[in-house]
Amino acid sequence: MTNSINEIENAEVILVTGSNTTEAHPQVARRMFDAVDRGAKLIVIDPRRTPLAAMAHLHLPLHPGTDIPLLNGMMRIILDENLIDDLFIEMRTENYHALRDLLFRLDLDEVVRITGVPLDTISQAARLYARTQKAVICYCLGITQHICGTENVQTLANLAMMTGHVEKEDTGVDPLRGQNNVQGACDMGSLPNVFPSYQPVSNEDYREKFEKAWQTSLSGTPGLTLLDMTHGGADGAIRGLFIMGENPMLSDPVLSKVKETLTGLDFLVVVDLFMTDTAKLAHVVLPAASFAEKTGTFTNSERRVQMVRRAIPPIPGCKTDLEIIMNLSRRMGYPMEYDSPAEVMEEIALLTPIYGGMHHDRLENSWGLQWPCWDRQHPGTPFLHKYFFTRGRGHFVPASHQSPSEPMDATYPFQLMTGRIYHQYHTGTMSRKGTLLNRENGEALLQIHPDDAGRDNIRHGEMIILASRRGEIRVKAEVSDQVAPGTLYTTFHFSEAPINLLTTGARDPKANCPEYKICAARVEKIRQGP
Amino acid sequence: MPDILTTCVYCGCGCGLYLHEENGRITGSTPSREHPISRGNLCVKGWHLHEFIHSAERLTQPLIRKNGVLTPSSWDEALDLTATELLRIKENTGDQGLGVMASAKCTNEENYLLQKFTRAVLKTNNIDHCARL
């Protein structure tokens, strides 16, 4: 996020897209409600009538995968009504004319046809957003998990930049990070192309810096992404995988391919708290300590680095991940010895400019610090672009509509979308052990519109077959008008209904993000007897 | 035993909360009142954060696959085998035969050390996590 979570409550207009915020980011949703109580207007772009959409001032129920034409339509109206921020465009951005050319060629009737949203709703949203001073856009995986995910994000940035809604307090574009420490894992360089602090491995200067610090030679060739590793392992080149706290056998698309890849390895190590579906395939399983049994830091969605404190010693038989890695490195001829997580953080601060001032003693005595935090004296950065707008000017990248990778047809007439629910977390390895969490949302449900259910005589609560071109699963039907006719929605938390057996292998070529949000599907009653 | 202030592991909001400890067991959680995100409030996942910690299903012993079956082993045996196998694959395949999956659920310190391990010991940049999922 460029803003802090608390800034959202001061916004005058909040535009939420591709985020089921009340369920996935409850505290962010709470700030949105506070803002609405103070008079802010809430605009929700979502194919489903989510709880947040139900209470929005404007809900734009677009057809799945049509975010770009919808946002372009909004921008065209903003342009036609001259609600753009000329000064900001002139002073702080570049390539605006390319966007303007694209918008002038845009046919608004076609936008309405593709998105299914009436023109006056689009206009109202455009005016509300453009006319206000403090406008925040929040988006989540509903935007990125498409083949055109990168373009979706750029289009949101175009909208924010043309109206000058960036670089200010209480105003900006905020990606909401799903898991608790996704931000930190990226910051720390758990990515194939960058060292900590996003310093590219292919850059000789950075490489030299890390070679010096680590006293060893390093490769400058960017590595494979997660999906490359789990889907074929670069045509079998990958012979061994070390998996720490991940469960690709449930979270990754096209599970059959993942299984084939993992079982084909010479050696698979899984470090986890529980016997996950991935661990079941491993050659070695190592029991890890939970967050309550170790000290360290997490970085939340607003870049706040905060302490995690050990409350109890590791459960007998378990080791912390730090201990496990140190033990292995010792055995492999490159001992990495640290007395404490605080000492690891000292090394991080030394090599990771945006964490330059992060030390455990500082974090201990505060509610954390938001990066960039360059040195010990630096107070942290609550909102980002003021100091940090990458490479000077904001660059407009116009984009046009791309049809979802998988068209529907007579056999697979539904669009299936996937997401998460309030009581469960990711693949459920942790949250499903919590008894209450399981009692409240203990099984996968498939949302289907009453009209569609009625046609096939599907009853609420009935087990039905859900199939795509890749496979089929059984799942309980939830007849609900949260979804539009022709669309289906379900979650991926449950191993009994592994939805990723069905999802497509198509992905955004730029960000390598799988297209989870949409695939073509059909539903069928389970036939009794022979 | 005083309550321990820590950070929720379930979502990117990052609520501050106290874990209650009794006789070595975590028995519950309550929100921090002053913390800028939680401000005295947690969602249902945060209130029930402690429930998985002492689950009977926690793994408490390393396992090694022997004759096709995952069999309990000592830490030394499991770590020795892991180190040997990783080194063997590295010898045979150069920098392209090994891959590492880090975790968005692990701490920054663990992620840092794991990517250092990947780059400095395994000599590859094949490391990623499920940021995109």
Ligand code: SF4
């Ligand atoms: S308590 Fe709920 S909102 Fe807060 S961090 Fe945990 S999961 Fe997120």
